[in-house]
Amino acid sequence: MSRMLYALVDGNNFYVSCERVFNPHLEGRPVIVLSNNDGCAVARSDEAKALGIPMGVPYFEIRDLLNQHRGIVLSSNYTLYADMSRRMMAVIGQYSPEQEVYSIDESFLRFKGFQHWDLTEHGRRIRHQVRQWTGLPVGVGLGPTKTLAKLANRLSKRHPDFKTAGVCNLADLPPWRQLDYFAQVEVGDVWGVGPRWAKKLKDLGIHSALDLKLADPESLRKRFNVVLERTIRELNGLPCIPLEEAPPAKKQIVSSRSFGHLVRRKDDLLEAVATYAATAAQKLRQSRQCTSAMQVFLSTNSFIPGEPQYHPAAMISFPTPTQDTATLIQAARSGVARIFRPEFRYKKAGVMLMDMVPEGVHQGVLFRAEDTEGEERRSRLLAALDACNSQMGKGTLRFAAEGIGQPWKMRRGNLTPAYTTAWDSLAIGRA
DNA sequence: TCTGGGGTCCTAGGACCC
DNA sequence: TCTGGGGTCCTAGGACCC
Numbered sequence: 001m002s003r004m005l006y007a008l009v010d011g012n013n014f015y016v017s018c019e020r021v022f023n024p025h026l027e028g029r030p031v032i033v034l035s036n037n038d039g040c041a042v043a044r045s046d047e048a049k050a051l052g053i054p055m056g057v058p059y060f061e062i063r064d065l066l067n068q069h070r071g072i073v074l075s076s077n078y079t080l081y082a083d084m085s086r087r088m089m090a091v092i093g094q095y096s097p098e099q100e101v102y103s104i105d106e107s108f109l110r111f112k113g114f115q116h117w118d119l120t121e122h123g124r125r126i127r128h129q130v131r132q133w134t135g136l137p138v139g140v141g142l143g144p145t146k147t148l149a150k151l152a153n154r155l156s157k158r159h160p161d162f163k164t165a166g167v168c169n170l171a172d173l174p175p176w177r178q179l180d181y182f183a184q185v186e187v188g189d190v191w192g193v194g195p196r197w198a199k200k201l202k203d204l205g206i207h208s209a210l211d212l213k214l215a216d217p218e219s220l221r222k223r224f225n226v227v228l229e230r231t232i233r234e235l236n237g238l239p240c241i242p243l244e245e246a247p248p249a250k251k252q253i254v255s256s257r258s259f260g261h262l263v264r265r266k267d268d269l270l271e272a273v274a275t276y277a278a279t280a281a282q283k284l285r286q287s288r289q290c291t292s293a294m295q296v297f298l299s300t301n302s303f304i305p306g307e308p309q310y311h312p313a314a315m316i317s318f319p320t321p322t323q324d325t326a327t328l329i330q331a332a333r334s335g336v337a338r339i340f341r342p343e344f345r346y347k348k349a350g351v352m353l354m355d356m357v358p359e360g361v362h363q364g365v366l367f368r369a370e371d372t373e374g375e376e377r378r379s380r381l382l383a384a385l386d387a388c389n390s391q392m393g394k395g396t397l398r399f400a401a402e403g404i405g406q407p408w409k410m411r412r413g414n415l416t417p418a419y420t421t422a423w424d425s426l427a428i429g430r431a
Numbered sequence: 432t433c434t435g436g437g438g439t440c441c442t443a444g445g446a447c448c449c
Numbered sequence: 450t451c452t453g454g455g456g457t458c459c460t461a462g463g464a465c466c467c
Contacts, residue, residue, distance in 0.1 A: 034453085035452090035453035035454075036453050036454060037451095037452090037453065037454095038451085038453095039451080039452055039453050040452065040453060042449095042453070042454095056452090056453085057452090058451070058452040059451070059452085060450080060451040060452080061451090061452085063451090076453090102448090102449085103448080103449045104449075105449080106449075191447095191448085192447070192448080193447085194446065194447050194448080196445085196446065196447090197446075197447085224446090225446085225458090225459055225460070226458095226459070226460095227446085227447075227458070227459070248457095250456080251456090251457080252455090252456075252457095253455090253456095254454075254455055254456075255454090255455090256453095256454070256455085257453085257454080258452090258453070258454090261450095301452090302452095303451090303452055348453095350454090411451095436467105437466100437467095438465100438466085438467090439464100439465085439466085440463105440464085440465085440466105441462105441463090441464080441465105442461100442462090442463085442464105443460105443461095443462095443463105444459105444460090444461090445458105445459090445460090445461105446457105446458085446459080446460100447456105447457080447458080447459100448455105448456080448457075448458100449454100449455090449456085
């Protein structure tokens with residue numbers, strides 16, 4: 001068998017921890033960070049978890065509970081979290097030649113040829129270094145596959161029967177101890193098993209990670225699909241899910257938001273989708289691709305009982321793949337014009353880019369003289385736009401179609417400063 | 432009575448992840 | 450009053466072709 005080992009390093013309560021780095025008053029108290037539009041709790045401090053606040057719960061359902069316990073509620077500050085993530089990943093990446101940045105707060109490392117190393121100790125060094133250099137607490141799980149590293153990472157958090165202190169290497173546990181732990185993990189908590197499959201598995205008598213590990217991969221593949229088969233094999237130590245060091249090119253780019261209030265006016269929708277189109281265009285240029293098609297969609301609020309529902313979408317194709325903000329804005333507006341109906345109240349809108357090609361793969365347009373000089377100037381203009389907005393803050397330069405007042409935009413009632421990315425938001429020490 | 436069959440491409444829907 | 454946003458993969462089934 002291979003001597004490879006995988007580590008999963010993740011930030012504890014990541015968004016809350018990012019906030020705590022810059023505001024010590026948040027220590028020791030229940031803290032939650034809300035999703036966009038201040039809708040749901042997407043990050044919780046340990047104290048908030050201890051109050052029984054579940055992941056993803058709508059804020060209005062827990063407002064009173066938090067008030068009673070002097071909890072702190074923050075709007076999400078993705079500018080800050082993305083920058084802290086970048087720093088954290090850079091530190092983690094120094095500990096293995098092979099790193100996959102899996103999400104904003106999770107990174108896999110692969111150790112090949114490290115058999116003479118004490119990787120548990122290595123994990124402790126990662127934890128210490130990240131804490132020292134970024135202020136962020138992380139957990140480290142080590143195992144022979146990514147799925148097992150994930151399970152080990154769970155165990156690295158607090159567990160009454162296992163003293164792991166933030167680092168857990170499955171290889172340090174005697175086999176019976178491992179099985180004992182697997183038997184305690186709900187099958188739905190295994191990476192790759194969501195709520196639907198968990199229910200279906202339980203109906204088949206498979207309740208724990210251990211049950212799944214011992215299940216027959218062939219027959220479960222027939223009842224489910226190949227993804228679950230891989231999960232079972234990974235639980236048994238056979239790596240089936242590769243490490244992805246370089247993220248593959250995006251296949252689609254979505255930019256959408258719920259509105260702060262229900263929107264009736266077509267002009268507001270036009271402004272909103274223009275803004276989302278500009279955001280999508282910037283992401284598109286960042287990924288060095290051009291798009292051939294855009295889908296524009298609107299949506300009413302399906303949570304309101306009795307509210308008339310309407311969820312239309314319009315597709316726009318581009319004769320030549322493009323990454324030009326002006327072209328995308330124009331397309332988004334034309335899409336809204338096609339599907340807008342005045343009798344509804346809209347809650348959400350968005351644009352989706354698809355059918356993407358790498359930039360530079362330039363297909364000449366039939367029946368049109370190529371205007372290379374014009375295109376050259378255009379792409380310099382867009383590069384300048386991106387550079388300016390990157391340095392001075394998103395939205396510093398924008399197209400008039402995106403609007404000035406933006407009355408439709410989302411709520412962010414408790415936003416903290418962009419401590420690490422804006423000069424005027426630098427934390428100031430007091431003597 | 433009985434109505435080909437195999438291959439490819441595309442799409443929609445359903446599941447998962449954070 | 451108030452319910453996030455952004456992704457990926459797999460499969461089944463239909464369209465189409467020969």
